[in-house]
Amino acid sequence: MNxxxxxxxxxxxxxxxxxxxxxxxxxxxxxxxxxxxxxDDKAYNVGAFIRNAKVSYTHAKIxxxxxxxxxxLKLDIGWIYAEGxxxxxxxxxxxxxxAGHDREGRLMVALQISETPFKY
Amino acid sequence: MExxxxxxxxxxxxxxxxxxxxxxxxxxxxxxxxxxxGTLGEMGRxxxxxxxxxxxxxxxxxxxxxxxxxxxxxxxLQMLGxxxxxxxxxxxxxxxxxxxxxxxxxxxxxxxxxxxxxxxHPDHNALGAAxxxxxxxxxxxxxxxVWAQAITRTHQVDLGKPDVEIDIAPYFxxxxxxxxxxxxxxxxxxxxxxxxxxxxxxxxxxxLGNEFFYTWKY
Numbered sequence: 001m002n003x004x005x006x007x008x009x010x011x012x013x014x015x016x017x018x019x020x021x022x023x024x025x026x027x028x029x030x031x032x033x034x035x036x037x038x039x040d041d042k043a044y045n046v047g048a049f050i051r052n053a054k055v056s057y058t059h060a061k062i063x064x065x066x067x068x069x070x071x072x073l074k075l076d077i078g079w080i081y082a083e084g085x086x087x088x089x090x091x092x093x094x095x096x097x098x099a100g101h102d103r104e105g106r107l108m109v110a111l112q113i114s115e116t117p118f119k120y
Numbered sequence: 121m122e123x124x125x126x127x128x129x130x131x132x133x134x135x136x137x138x139x140x141x142x143x144x145x146x147x148x149x150x151x152x153x154x155x156x157x158g159t160l161g162e163m164g165r166x167x168x169x170x171x172x173x174x175x176x177x178x179x180x181x182x183x184x185x186x187x188x189x190x191x192x193x194x195x196x197l198q199m200l201g202x203x204x205x206x207x208x209x210x211x212x213x214x215x216x217x218x219x220x221x222x223x224x225x226x227x228x229x230x231x232x233x234x235x236x237x238x239x240x241h242p243d244h245n246a247l248g249a250a251x252x253x254x255x256x257x258x259x260x261x262x263x264x265x266v267w268a269q270a271i272t273r274t275h276q277v278d279l280g281k282p283d284v285e286i287d288i289a290p291y292f293x294x295x296x297x298x299x300x301x302x303x304x305x306x307x308x309x310x311x312x313x314x315x316x317x318x319x320x321x322x323x324x325x326x327x328l329g330n331e332f333f334y335t336w337k338y
Contacts, residue, residue: 004174027175033165034205034241038273039312049163049205089174097174104308106165110175120162120179120203 004087004099007069009062012088015096016060016071019113026053026073027112028082052117055080071098071111082111122151123229126264127195128219128251130158130207130234130243132186133305135193136298138269139232141288142331143193144295153195154226156219157186158247163204166308173304181304189301192294198222208246215250220257228264231255235334238270238279256338267333282332289329296324 031047057073057080064070064085072081084100091097095114102108112118125146129135135143135155143153160179167173173181183199190197200218202210223231234248248268255266267284276282288295299306300320307320314323 003172029163029175031163031165034243035312038240041273087171091174091176095176097176099174101167101171104311105167105169105171106308107167107175108165112175118176120160 004089004097006067007062007086007088007098009064009069012062012069012071012098013060015088015090016062016073016113019057019096019115020060021056021058022115023054023056025114025117026055026080027051027110027114027118028053028080030082030084030109032108033106053080068100073113080111082109084109085111121149122146124226125151125153125230125232126156126223126226126228127153128156128158128231128233128247130202130241130247131161131164131204132157132159132182132189133161133299133302133309134234134244135195136189136295136302137309137328138271139331140189140193140295140298141291142232142286142333143195144291145286145288147194148291153193154198154228155190155193155195156198156200156222158200158207158243159202159204160186160199161204161305164305166305168304169307169311178304182302185302185304189298192298192301205243207243207250210246212246212250212253215247216253216257219251219254223254223258223264227262230265230267232267232269232333235268235270235275235279238268238272238275240271244271252336255336260338263338266336268336269331269333279334282334284333284335286331286333288331292325292329295328296321299324 029049036043059074085098088098100109161182162179233251234244236249
C-alpha cells in the first residue's frame with residue numbers, strides 16, 4: 001500500500017518540472033468540511049474544488065520549509081497555487097499527489113497533477 | 121410488520137452512524153432491508169488515522185468498507201453512482217426519477233432518508249429531498265411511509281419532538297461493528313463528536329444511543 005510521505009522539497013521540484021509544457025489534468029481542492037459550523041458555530045464552511053482541469057504550465061515552483069509548502073503553477077494566462085501542502089506521493093499511474101492534513105489526519109488541501117484524467 | 125425497508129443516504133457510513141440500530145431491528149424481525157447509497161464518499165476528509173488513504177484511493181477503500189458494513193448489517197446494497205458533495209447541484213427531478221425507478225421495483229413499505237434542510241451536509245439535504253419527492257410521486261394507495269432523519273442542532277426546536285424513536289440498546293453491538301467496518305472514517309467521525317473522550321465505544325453510546333425519525337407528512 002502506498003502511503004503519502006513528508007514532502008522533500010528538491011524531489012517535489014523535480015516532479016513538478018517533469019510536467020512543464022505538457023498537457024496535464026489538475027485536481028485542486030481545499031475544505032474545512034461540511035460539518036465545520038455544525039461542530040463549532042463560530043466556524044465557517046468554506047471549500048473549493050476543481051477536478052480534471054486541463055491546463056499546461058510553463059513553470060512550477062515549490063516554496064516553504066519545515067512542514068508546510070506552497071506550490072505555484074504559472075500558466076500562459078493565469079496561475080494555480082495551493083498552500084499548506086505537507087505530504088506527497090507519486091502513485092502507480094505516475095500522478096503527483098500533494099496534500100496537507102490536520103493533526104487528526106483530515107485532508108485540508110490537495111493539489112494533484114496527472115497526464116491522464118483522474119478517475120471518478 | 122414492514123414488508124421491505126429501503127434506506128436512502130448519500131455516503132458510505134451514513135447508514136451505520138445514522139440508522140444501523142433500526143436496520144438491525146428490522147433484520148432481526150426478518151424484514152428485508154436495501155441500502156441505496158448515493159456516492160462513494162469520494163470527498164471525505166478522513167483518510168484513516170494514521171492516514172492510509174489519499175484522495176485517489178479513498179473511493180476504493182470506502183466502497184469496500186461499505187460492502188463490509190452491509191454484510192455486517194445483512195442488507196442488500198445498491199450504489200447509485202453520484203459523486204460526493206455534488207448531489208445538490210444535480211437536477212432534483214432527475215435524481216427523484218432515478219430513485220423512483222428503483223422504488224417501483226423494490227416496492228418498499230418504509231423508506232428511511234434524511235430530513236431536507238435539517239440534515240447538515242448538503243448531500244444529506246439534497247438526497248433526502250429527492251427521495252421524498254420520489255416517494256411523493258408514488259400513488260397514494262401504494263405509497264410507502266417515509267421516516268426522515270434530522271441531525272441539525274436545532275431540529276427539535278424547529279420541528280418539534282420526533283415521533284419515531286428507536287431504542288437501539290439491544291442492537292448497539294451490531295451498530296458499533298457496522299461503524300467500525302468504515303475503517304477510514306470511524307475514528308475521525310467519532311473523534312469530532314467529543315472533546316473529552318477518545319473511547320470510540322463510549323462516544324458512540326453517548327452520541328448515537330438512540331435513532332430518531334420524523335414521519336413525513338405528504
